[in-house]
Amino acid sequence: MSDLSVLYATAASIGFFHTILGVDHYLPFVALQKARRWSLGKTLSFTFFCGLGHVFSSVILGVIGIYFGMVLLRLELFEAFRGDMAAWALLVFGFMYFVWGIRRAIVPKDHKHVHAQNPAGITPWVLFIIFVLGPCEPLIPVLMYPAAKINLMGLVGVTLVFCTVTIATMVSAVALLGCGVRMVVLHPFEKYSHALAGFAIFACGFLIKFAGI
Template sequence: MSQELQVLLISAASIGFFHTLLGPDHYLPFIMIGKAREWKLRKVIALTILCGIGHILSSVVVGLIGIALEMQVEKLNWFESFRGNLAAWALIAFGLLYALWGIRRMYKKHHHGHMDKLQDSRNITPWILFIIFALGPCEPLIPILMYPAAIESVGALVLVTSVFGLTTLLTMTGAVLAVTYGLSFVNIRRYEHLGHPIAGFVIFLSGLAIQVLGL
């Protein structure tokens, strides 16, 4: 293994970890939706992993197409930036709409209890989150890792991409587990009726953090 590849592998693991941990949108939406809907932890983790895979694979596909067509990395950066803005606005819109739906549901639950159960049985929230995450790019993956690795070899490209992807998934899952465990020590029963509005507001803020702070 060359020194360059070793550096790329260490970079892939480090960037995957910090990029995920410093981006609350990578784990807060799953935690809040899971809490609001009283999902079992394994369902929350399954959704986290599914969305994480979609999030990573979308950038991998874009990167592989760019490498195959010998496109300049600047062009791919522009496209990934466009996708990132689109995903951030989608997360903002979803969070806001979910919060409004939660407020409406909270005040009208006793009038439309049967309707709410029917709507819950056909819940599309997980798929909305999956689409948003698949739309959102892993910004550092292509310019910092995939293109330099491709210069080394195809094997290096596969290895570096795999390390980044695995680290990202493990960090997302670990963050969800850690925060969920921490919340288990907090008495939030008095706020349970506000679960859906709070979840939507937190998701809204997560999307806003991407747009305003660039997280």
């Protein structure tokens, strides 16, 4: 088996396991689907675009680094910094969304400001930005740099395999979990759906930051 074939297989396996083991790649989308009563199609479309932004940002950084001959260690440090910022962003945003969800659930509607800004409306955009900021840690050092040493087509092929498998795994995981969650009836806890979504996002940030997931 050639070195390039090994890299293709590695790209596919890393793309799959990196995504499945990182619950932040799918749990927030399932939580938002339940809280915002999205259709499965809308949820999967949003997941796809977030996944695209997630991998594209690392691809761009890797291409720039390879083109300008940047030292790999510098790119790894920058990717680690991006990952740290994304984790903190999930923590802070998840906590704020959780608090807002609790307040929304317990404060009587008559006491709420009619024209107050609804944080739930900007939640998808914030989550998209966080995913763009979040790195695909193994992509550049494990796949792109070794493939670039072989040839350009190898670099393109390995990158496409990793990105395709990563996004496909994200969408598939959300589809499976989303179908299951749609059958769960919260009833008395329905009013806490936004708070639960905020907690899920916060938990993802916590696991990334403090559990290394």
